[in-house]
Amino acid sequence: MKDVKVLGPGCAKCQELLSQTQRAAREIGLECTVQKVTDIREITSYGIMMTPALVVDGQVKVSGKVPSLDDIKKMLT
Numbered sequence: 001m002k003d004v005k006v007l008g009p010g011c012a013k014c015q016e017l018l019s020q021t022q023r024a025a026r027e028i029g030l031e032c033t034v035q036k037v038t039d040i041r042e043i044t045s046y047g048i049m050m051t052p053a054l055v056v057d058g059q060v061k062v063s064g065k066v067p068s069l070d071d072i073k074k075m076l077t
Contacts, residue, residue: 002032002076003058007043008051017052017066024072032076 006021008014014036022034037043046055050064054075061075 002030002056003035004032004076005035005037005055007037007046007048007053007055007063009038009040011051013066014052017054020066020069021054021072021076024069024076027069028073028076030076 004021004025006014006018008017018034018036024030025032025034043051043053046053046060048060048063052066053063054061054067054072056075062071067075
């Protein structure tokens with residue numbers, strides 16, 4: 001099972017990335033729990049300077065923007 005995290009303080013873009021990531025996971029049939037991380041210390045531990053960010057299995061896939069649904073699907077596989 002993949003470890004998927006959306007990093008961000010809770011802004012509109014963070015919520016959008018969370019929603020789109022959950023949708024992408026459902027659509028590709030990926031068994032995972034998408035965790036929302038708001039703790040600034042944990043966010044900065046990934047070297048993130050701009051939120052939102054998507055982390056899959058410990059690797060930062062994107063930060064500072066909300067990618068398209070298709071791009072998120074690719075990042076999750």
